[in-house]
Amino acid sequence: MALKIIESCVNCWACEPVCPSTAIYEAKPHFLIDPKRCSECEGDHANPQCASICPIEGAIVNSLGEPMNPPGSLTGIPPEKMAEAMAEMQAR
């Protein structure tokens, strides 16, 4: 069991220092989690630390590939609102 960082990561460094298992490392094009080291924070913390500080929805996924922080959960922006704004900008 391990979490995974995917391409929407913005390389903000927030997760790296909070990992109790030093499983997170800087890499190109984005940070990565060493699946062999990641314990999902079992035994150390009630919540996976990386997913608790990461500011980017969807950047960290669980072993099923599901986002730990789904759209709207961190910014408070309803996904439909975001889609609307995006469409509007595209149209310009």
Add this chain to the structure above:
Amino acid sequence: MMELKVLGQAQQAENPKGGCSAGSCGSTDDQLSHLPEAIREKVHNHPCYSEEAHHYFARMHVAVAPACNIQCHYCNRKYDCANESRPGVVSELLTPDQAVKKTMAVAANIPQMTVLGIAGPGDPLANPERTFATFRMLSEQAPDIKLCVSTNGLALPAAVDELARHNIDHVTITINCVDPEIGAKIYPWVFWNNRRVKGKKGARILIEQQQKGLEMLVARGILVKVNSVMIPGVNDEHLKEVSRIVKQKGAFLHNVMPLIAEAEHGTFYGVMGQRGPKPSELQALQDACAGDMNMMRHCRQCRADAVGLLGEDRGAEFTLDKIEQMDIDYGAAMQKRARVHAAIAEELAAKQVAKPAEHPVQPKGISDKSYRPVLMAVATQGGGVINQHFGHAKEFLVYEVGMGGVRFIGHRKTDLYCEGGDTCGDGESVLARNIRALEGCEVVLCSKIGFEPWGQLEEAGIQPNGEHAMEPIEDAVMAVYKEMIEDGRLDEGAAGQAKATA
């Protein structure tokens, strides 16, 4: 009537010996006059605090602190974003070693350099190792450079001891509220004690830490400036209370900045259509807060990696590649800085002494009548004179000119949103944006102005004026005010009356 003088500026702080020159002493509006000598001494050549000094001294920021421990609704971490939120511009993230190298290179090439700040792109105190490693090395290698740091305050209490150890000159805390109810509308979450804490609970933790940190810094004699972002309908009224409280606790300056929110920034406020304040609303709030707090009106919401004098950014001259090729004698550079700083201090002191005599006096022959004040915008590149072409101005200085004298009100930026024209959608033309930025102003003074903008400004009810090029700002705006009175333009019911700004 009394002699007219410029109110609300940091002049008194410019007198390094603290002697009393007639022009500024006793002016209760003088921004820094209430401060103890020791604090004024610290502030007087700080480009971010002293309106006068910022024309002469330079500052820089290094982007060494990428991580953040909270989310603000005006920030989008997909872009670069300091506490103050200037979304859309990406800084070059530096390691502490690189940051030191860059600072040393800049300080050698721009001898006016006095201040090195760390403000982001995340929260400096959420990256304590990187931030403090940078400070430690710089205190050793360039002890004449002042250090400052900006923070959202969450990790501040835990960092105060270490800050005190590194002899930090001053700390800026962004405080947008003291009420968790309001905080929940600004901060969706904070990362605290190994958890993401959302809503009111999270906001309460942040507020507690900010206030505690403020108190601890003041207790240790470290200068604290408070920044607030004005969010209409969310915290605008509330900021008056914030201002009162932070002053009571010993913050030495309060700086209210406008929210910048555009859908293309992808921030909560931008996408949800939260508007920023109009210049007139910002000014009204700054005025209200100034009643019981020292306001700083010349802050330019610098980028996390800004380099140079306020309002300019020479960062492109100091990329890592370019620094690598520079051949620098650091010892000689420090000596040169000492000479340049001394010369500037002398110039400022001389200006200070010269000022009262220069000042315009009451308009002749109208003493029996009272006229309303007028807002005027000025295009300047510094030095206290009108010396910029209208079309080149990226910002305007705004002054209120009235029977009581000239009062510096603040800056109006014209490029708040865009660094380059093409990244910003079709948007409005530069000229239209300039005109919008000048809302409420009736006159704009510049060294020169083109034909087309002249016409459009007039149409918008703003009188362009290029007749006072190279003249000292205060004298020029007062001269224009007198002309307006003499021409009857300020008579009641006269045409050209200020348009309603609400």
